[in-house]
Amino acid sequence: MPVPARPIAERRIVEHFMSLDAVGPDCAIAYASGRPVRNSAFERLQREQVLRLVPGGRWYLDTPTWTKRRRERRTRAAIALVGVLLAAAIGSAL
Structure with missing residues (x-):
């Protein structure tokens, strides 16, 4: 199953900021990417x-906002997975 490019691009941008410790206004960095998918992710x-x-x-990474966003995404993914499993269980019971 292929992994979508959007989450990968976002994660790589975040990893770049974290690797340079650009996690606060006093540590902000300049950022430019030549890749279209990373530009849209940025x-x-x-x-x-x-x-x-x-x-x-x-620019700098607001880590609390990133953490909250990741948590919300994971919650939505878990709910969707439970829904699919529930539908599959009901379908197989019929």
Whole structure:
């Protein structure tokens, strides 16, 4: 089963910021990616305020927002999985 490019691109961007310890306004870094999928992932993370802009065009990772976003995604995925399993169990019982 192929893994979607969107979550991979987001994770790689976050890993980049974490590896450079850019997790606060005082540690912000400049960021540019030449890859279209990473550019759209960067814009998405920016819109959701996972990545925050500081004066001078530098960015940092808001780790509490990232953690909350990951938790919510995992919860939605777990609920969807339970729904699929429940539907499969009901289907096989009939």
